[in-house]
Amino acid sequence: MIEVNITVNGEARTAEVPPETTLLTLLRDWGLTGTKLGCDEGDCGACTVLLDGMSVNGCLVLAGRANGCSVSTVEGLSVDGRLHPLQEAFEQHASLQCGFCGPGILMSAKELLDANPSASKSEIRIALSGNLCRCTGYVKIIDAVAEAGAKMAAHGGQSNG
Amino acid sequence: MGVEGIGARVPRKEDKRFITGKGRYTDDMSVAGMCKAAFVRSPHAHAKIAGIDTAAAEKMPGVIAVLTGGQLKEDGIGDIICGWMIHSKDGSPMNMGANPALAVDTARHVGQAVAVVIAETQAQAREAADAVNVNWQELPAVASADAALAAGAPQIHENAPNNLIYDWEIGDAAAADAAIAGAAHVTKLEISNNRLVPNAMEPRAALADYNAAEDHYTLWTTSQNPHVARLVLSAFYQVAPEHKLRVIAPDVGGGFGSKIYIYPEEIVCLWASKKAGVPVKWTADRTEAFLTDAHGRDHITTAEMAFDANNKMIGLKVDTIANFGAYMSLFSSAVPTYLYATLLSGQYVIPAIHCNVRAVYTNTTPVDAYRGAGRPEACYVMERLVETAARELGVSPAELRRANFVGEFPYQTPVIMAYDAGDFDASLNAAMAGADYAGFAGRKAEAEARGKLRGIGMACYIEACGIAPSQAVGSLGAGVGLWESAEVRVNPVGTIEVLTGSHSHGQGHETTFAQLVAERLGVGLDSVQIVHGDTDKVQFGMGTYGSRSGAVGMSAISKAIDKVEAKAKKIAAHLMEAAEGDIEIADGEVRVAGTDKKLGWHEVCLAAYTAHNLPEGMEPGLKEGAFYDPANFTFPAGCYICEVEVDPGTGHTDIVQFVAADDFGRIINPMIVEGQVHGGVVQGIGQALLEGCQYDPETGQLVTATYNDYPMPRADDVPSFDVSTTETLCPNNPLGIKGCGEAGAIGSPPAVINAITDAIGNNDLTMPATAEKVWRALSASAVAQAAE
Numbered sequence: 001m002i003e004v005n006i007t008v009n010g011e012a013r014t015a016e017v018p019p020e021t022t023l024l025t026l027l028r029d030w031g032l033t034g035t036k037l038g039c040d041e042g043d044c045g046a047c048t049v050l051l052d053g054m055s056v057n058g059c060l061v062l063a064g065r066a067n068g069c070s071v072s073t074v075e076g077l078s079v080d081g082r083l084h085p086l087q088e089a090f091e092q093h094a095s096l097q098c099g100f101c102g103p104g105i106l107m108s109a110k111e112l113l114d115a116n117p118s119a120s121k122s123e124i125r126i127a128l129s130g131n132l133c134r135c136t137g138y139v140k141i142i143d144a145v146a147e148a149g150a151k152m153a154a155h156g157g158q159s160n161g
Numbered sequence: 162m163g164v165e166g167i168g169a170r171v172p173r174k175e176d177k178r179f180i181t182g183k184g185r186y187t188d189d190m191s192v193a194g195m196c197k198a199a200f201v202r203s204p205h206a207h208a209k210i211a212g213i214d215t216a217a218a219e220k221m222p223g224v225i226a227v228l229t230g231g232q233l234k235e236d237g238i239g240d241i242i243c244g245w246m247i248h249s250k251d252g253s254p255m256n257m258g259a260n261p262a263l264a265v266d267t268a269r270h271v272g273q274a275v276a277v278v279i280a281e282t283q284a285q286a287r288e289a290a291d292a293v294n295v296n297w298q299e300l301p302a303v304a305s306a307d308a309a310l311a312a313g314a315p316q317i318h319e320n321a322p323n324n325l326i327y328d329w330e331i332g333d334a335a336a337a338d339a340a341i342a343g344a345a346h347v348t349k350l351e352i353s354n355n356r357l358v359p360n361a362m363e364p365r366a367a368l369a370d371y372n373a374a375e376d377h378y379t380l381w382t383t384s385q386n387p388h389v390a391r392l393v394l395s396a397f398y399q400v401a402p403e404h405k406l407r408v409i410a411p412d413v414g415g416g417f418g419s420k421i422y423i424y425p426e427e428i429v430c431l432w433a434s435k436k437a438g439v440p441v442k443w444t445a446d447r448t449e450a451f452l453t454d455a456h457g458r459d460h461i462t463t464a465e466m467a468f469d470a471n472n473k474m475i476g477l478k479v480d481t482i483a484n485f486g487a488y489m490s491l492f493s494s495a496v497p498t499y500l501y502a503t504l505l506s507g508q509y510v511i512p513a514i515h516c517n518v519r520a521v522y523t524n525t526t527p528v529d530a531y532r533g534a535g536r537p538e539a540c541y542v543m544e545r546l547v548e549t550a551a552r553e554l555g556v557s558p559a560e561l562r563r564a565n566f567v568g569e570f571p572y573q574t575p576v577i578m579a580y581d582a583g584d585f586d587a588s589l590n591a592a593m594a595g596a597d598y599a600g601f602a603g604r605k606a607e608a609e610a611r612g613k614l615r616g617i618g619m620a621c622y623i624e625a626c627g628i629a630p631s632q633a634v635g636s637l638g639a640g641v642g643l644w645e646s647a648e649v650r651v652n653p654v655g656t657i658e659v660l661t662g663s664h665s666h667g668q669g670h671e672t673t674f675a676q677l678v679a680e681r682l683g684v685g686l687d688s689v690q691i692v693h694g695d696t697d698k699v700q701f702g703m704g705t706y707g708s709r710s711g712a713v714g715m716s717a718i719s720k721a722i723d724k725v726e727a728k729a730k731k732i733a734a735h736l737m738e739a740a741e742g743d744i745e746i747a748d749g750e751v752r753v754a755g756t757d758k759k760l761g762w763h764e765v766c767l768a769a770y771t772a773h774n775l776p777e778g779m780e781p782g783l784k785e786g787a788f789y790d791p792a793n794f795t796f797p798a799g800c801y802i803c804e805v806e807v808d809p810g811t812g813h814t815d816i817v818q819f820v821a822a823d824d825f826g827r828i829i830n831p832m833i834v835e836g837q838v839h840g841g842v843v844q845g846i847g848q849a850l851l852e853g854c855q856y857d858p859e860t861g862q863l864v865t866a867t868y869n870d871y872p873m874p875r876a877d878d879v880p881s882f883d884v885s886t887t888e889t890l891c892p893n894n895p896l897g898i899k900g901c902g903e904a905g906a907i908g909s910p911p912a913v914i915n916a917i918t919d920a921i922g923n924n925d926l927t928m929p930a931t932a933e934k935v936w937r938a939l940s941a942s943a944v945a946q947a948a949e
Contacts, residue, residue: 034182
């Protein structure tokens with residue numbers, strides 16, 4: 001067993017886990033089930049979270065690797081009940097259907113817009129190419145990310161204000 | 162329409178939980194003491210099981226139980242059924258091989274479950290499953306349907322000689338032959354429809370909890386039809402009596418048909434929960450999903466279309482071999498028969514049609530309905546034929562279609578279906594306008610200047626949805642009726658719960674169904690709650706597939722609303738001393754027309770429950786139920802036009818424009834409908850360009866069992882779309898709805914392939930049209946041209 005200390009969505013957490021435990025498994029064991037297991041092979045992106053601000057597949061990162069790091073998941077996207085512009089735009093565009101890929105896509109999109117809120121649609125498509133969605137054809141997702149980016153750009157890149 | 166009623170683009174009520182990570186899917190569920198299951202699966206496509214040694218596995222850490230097919234059989238658990246009887250043309254019933262949930266004597270495809278390990282953790286269960294020692298005696302295997310029919314092929318089920326399940330026909334063979342013999346022109350094609358893996362993003366999962374004290378089972382499962390699951394688990398598999406089994410399908414992460422069926426893992430988890438005395442959870446890994454989710458399509462077809470001297474279609478003859486895999490899945494038998502051959506009239510008047518279908522066992526994963534289910538295969542045959550014929554005849558593909566369209570409704574085809582309404586010219590015109598069809602030549606020339614080959618292709622599809630009139634499908638062999646049920650419960654404060662037998666796994670029912678209630682009863686969407694997916698809450702239902710939830714599920718709700726409305730009006734008329742016929746319900750009020758007399762909706766509802774002053778003899782309360790059995794199928798139809806650019810150096814295809822014009826009848830929420838079209842079209846583009854199962858022909862191994870080997874459409878693979886609708890209302894249901902869930906996957910593959918073959922000048926191209934295949938086809942046509 002190894003001890004891991006991870007700050008998840010701003011909250012310090014500790015666990016003793018077998019060394020083979022992935023970050024995805026640990027997050028879900030902590031009750032943060034928004035992050036999904038879709039393939040467990042790093043191909044589908046349903047488990048995308050931000051590790052120190054960088055998007056990773058939670059299924060490919062060992063929990064021990066995240067020791068001492070800060071992790072952001074979909075559960076931390078809204079602050080004090082205020083939706084993130086991405087969440088607002090996804091809702092307004094009916095971007096999701098079954099919802100399963102949504103948490104991972106939102107986190108990939110957050111990484112993109114945090115760096116470049118003015119990303120073009122082709123840049124958005126490339127940024128989301130690691131996230132599979134079987135329902136939507138991506139169209140309304142791309143539209144929503146572009147709209148959220150425009151809103152964030154108008155607020156100087158800030159997301160919740 | 163109100164701001165939240167029928168036709169309004171309101172955001173989805175379900176999205177708040179999805180965008181915040183609060184969706185609750187089966188794998189998110191936990192119960193105290195829950196253990197994990199791991200299945201031991203066949204590594205061989207065809208092998209005898211000479212023995213299973215579980216001793217080592219049983220001693221491993223955390224292991225609670227190791228259970229085999231022999232024990233399952235001893236406990237009287239029934240074999241998996243196929244729910245639709247098809248008879249061969251000689252009158253004999255289909256040859257169905259036994260399909261046990263855990264193989265006992267023989268495994269017939271890679272991935273078939275033979276035993277299960279229940280352990281405290283997932284890792285322990287998987288390690289112990291690896292330690293189960295199965296004594297395999299490998300047998301020769303066969304993967305493709307034509308090879309399985311050949312003389313000397315390995316025999317898969319004893320009761321299916323030559324691996325033939327049925328040899329079925331529809332239509333008039335003599336008339337079709339005569340039409341072809343006397344035709345001015347015949348277009349003939351060999352067509353294969355590639356095998357697909359549905360790949361819902363949520364892997365299948367099951368959590369079974371047996372409560373010994375109450376002798377009661379609860380099953381959370383990834384199902385499109387929890388009531389059908391309960392019925393089948395109880396009546397056929399005898400896992401649990403129906404009244405002692407609660408099936409819950411919570412948030413379900415996509416289905417596309419693959420979650421209709423009741424799979425071995427659901428049966429085994431329920432059985433094992435009692436046997437091992439612990440709650441049991443199983444979640445598929447992605448390779449298990451590739452190997453065991455029912456696959457789709459896999460047809461080999463020869464088709465001939467005959468024209469007279471005026472380019473009128475006079476006959477069609479189709480011969481299809483359908484690969485069913487190693488076992489008959491729940492609705493497999495209906496797919497290449499009543500969901501396929503009955504759509505072979507397309508949008509056209511064709512006086513003589515004949516189709517023969519042979520269904521065949523192979524050592525592959527079972528095949529069943531996948532988004533469109535038979536209708537994409539029919540549309541692909543028809544629209545490849547028509548486009549090819551236009552090229553051969555030297556006429557416009559659009560005008561050849563138009564000249565043969567069904568123009569008057571109702572129209573009885575020679576293959577059972579009676580089209581009730583439509584306007585095929587309207588969707589063709591809308592698509593051609595949207596695509597600037599007339600301007601194509603200019604775009605082609607411009608592309609040529611850039612070194613690209615530009616092509617255009619169209620497809621005019623029709624499908625049969627609103628599945629289905631119970632009596633009609635019963636007469637065709639269905640084991641169930643395909644009606645739907647609903648209950649509308651109005652609370653004393655006027656809020657409303659709608660219980661529906663439809664199941665939403667991405668379709669947005671919680672919003673769309675609530676919009677109907679808002680429209681009819683004049684309340685806000687926030688006052689309406691849609692309840693579905695739980696057999697303890699909703700009495701019965703047939704679930705969601707075949708684009709049936711709008712046309713059938715909402716019709717049931719509409720009927721229940723009729724009854725609620727009638728009773729509310731009686732109460733209001735009594736309270737306001739007015740005539741019942743003068744009462745109007747709108748905007749949260751119940752009014753007497755032409756006067757200023759009115760009551761709040763909530764006041765009428767409260768009066769129903771206080772029962773202080775109800776009309777003489779009226780029962781208290783305001784709650785009504787309805788069953789709706791459709792009078793006919795519905796017939797969504799439309800026209801898709803695709804433009805591609807092919808790089809002649811690499812064979813890479815870019816879809817540069819895709820226009821869809823659909824007639825879905827009445828639309829409740831256009832935003833949701835657009836999403837259904839987008840998703841369906843991308844699945845169709847996936848079939849056309851990327852996806853396809855590859856089996857090793859010798860070993861029967863599925864070579865494409867991961868996302869690395871089976872490419873799925875990604876955000877940077879596909880274009881945006883121009884999506885529009887035309888509208889003719891379905892005359893056979895109260896809302897005029899036709900259905901929109903499958904159209905995209907039906908119409909897009911032929912549109913894409915017609916466009917690529919136009920671009921490269923070679924019609925000999927199979928799906929998926931990978932860059933390599935396109936490049937080879939292009940090279941072949943260049944060689945052919947040079948030789949001329």
